[in-house]
Amino acid sequence: MKLLILTQKVDKDDPILGFFHYWLKEFAKHCSQVIVICLYKGDYDLPDNVRVLSLGKESGVSRIKYIFRFYKYIWQYRKEYENVFVHMNQVYVILGAWFWKIMHKKIGLWYTHKNINNSLKLAEKLTDIIFSASDSSFRLQSKKLKVMGHGIDTEKFSPKDKQVEDNDVFNILTVGRISPIKKYEQLIEALVIIKQRKINKKIFVNIVGGPVMTADENYFEQIKTMAREKGLSDIVSFVGPVSNDQVVKYFRGANLLVHMCQEGGLDKVSLEAMACGTLVLSNNDAVKNDVLSDYKDYLGYEKDDIMGLADKIIFLINKDKKERRLLGKKLRELVANNHEIGILVEKILKEYK
Numbered sequence: 144m145k146l147l148i149l150t151q152k153v154d155k156d157d158p159i160l161g162f163f164h165y166w167l168k169e170f171a172k173h174c175s176q177v178i179v180i181c182l183y184k185g186d187y188d189l190p191d192n193v194r195v196l197s198l199g200k201e202s203g204v205s206r207i208k209y210i211f212r213f214y215k216y217i218w219q220y221r222k223e224y225e226n227v228f229v230h231m232n233q234v235y236v237i238l239g240a241w242f243w244k245i246m247h248k249k250i251g252l253w254y255t256h257k258n259i260n261n262s263l264k265l266a267e268k269l270t271d272i273i274f275s276a277s278d279s280s281f282r283l284q285s286k287k288l289k290v291m292g293h294g295i296d297t298e299k300f301s302p303k304d305k306q307v308e309d310n311d312v313f314n315i316l317t318v319g320r321i322s323p324i325k326k327y328e329q330l331i332e333a334l335v336i337i338k339q340r341k342i343n344k345k346i347f348v349n350i351v352g353g354p355v356m357t358a359d360e361n362y363f364e365q366i367k368t369m370a371r372e373k374g375l376s377d378i379v380s381f382v383g384p385v386s387n388d389q390v391v392k393y394f395r396g397a398n399l400l401v402h403m404c405q406e407g408g409l410d411k412v413s414l415e416a417m418a419c420g421t422l423v424l425s426n427n428d429a430v431k432n433d434v435l436s437d438y439k440d441y442l443g444y445e446k447d448d449i450m451g452l453a454d455k456i457i458f459l460i461n462k463d464k465k466e467r468r469l470l471g472k473k474l475r476e477l478v479a480n481n482h483e484i485g486i487l488v489e490k491i492l493k494e495y496k
Contacts (some may be wrong), residue, residue, distance in 0.1 A: 154185025
């Protein structure tokens with residue numbers, strides 16, 4: 144198959160969207176040719192059968208030029224792709240659907256987000272297939288929806304070779320952009336409660352990520368100030384953003400990933416942590432109900448329940464390390480069987496045939 148893929152960014156070092164680089168590598172394994180149109184082009188290392196075309200955001204061109212280049216590319220390379228896969232940005236479907244339908248190109252849209260707006264409603268009518276990671280990840284009723292699972296590189300995201308664990312230390316991790324929707328203040332409050340309980344292990348917390356939007360920078364400063372004023376500077380470390388390649392070592396070094404964002408669809412970060420054998424504690428409905436349904440009694444907590452969050456963390460800290468390791472192994476198997484990138488790409492391409 145010859146496939147056109149449209150995405151926001153191609154940059155293997157991007158802390159948020161770098162994962163799509165290994166998606167592209169997997170598509171290249173299954174397609175004779177892949178044309179990629181992206182808004183922003185950074186550093187990448189892709190097979191010879193992948194061509195990356197940028198709309199020019201990295202050069203600071205205007206939105207009018209974005210649109211001009213978009214139409215130029217889909218016309219210029221029209222004979223070099225048979226089908227279209229749009230990743231997350233439904234505007235590409237709206238802009239290109241009329242042309243692709245004239246050219247008899249089948250259109251697929253990948254979308255995993257809670258938001259439903261007019262552009263998504265319009266794109267749903269124009270696209271041929273909608274792909275999403277879980278039932279909770281696409282909340283607009285559509286007969287076109289295909290629930291596929293997520294795509295995790297389980298070779299890259301894998302447990303460390305030697306399971307050496309310090310019995311006196313428990314490492315907690317969060318990964319993601321710093322934004323009020325992520326509820327970092329709830330983790331800070333839960334840590335205060337845990338510290339008051341005087342448990343028998345040292346706790347260290349790595350917060351990996353940074354603000355993406357200018358509006359989030361004030362929130363980031365508030366969280367750092369809150370941690371300092373609550374007397375948590377000795378246990379909480381603000382690591383900042385790291386690339387998708389670098390984040391693996393943080394997953395492997397953690398006993399627990401805490402995911403505080405209740406809103407949204409199935410979280411990719413949670414699955415990457417699970418693939419590394421790391422336990423995940425989440426209040427997200429998609430994670431709790433679609434992935435951790437067999438374990439949600441102790442790996443899930445309710446929205447805004449700070450005391451419940453603290454209690455679950457303490458429960459996992461006190462859990463026998465052999466039991467934690469066995470549970471981590473089961474979580475990895477769950478990801479490998481249901482969310483492995485090779486399985487996902489095969490299922491996606493099958494829908495075009």
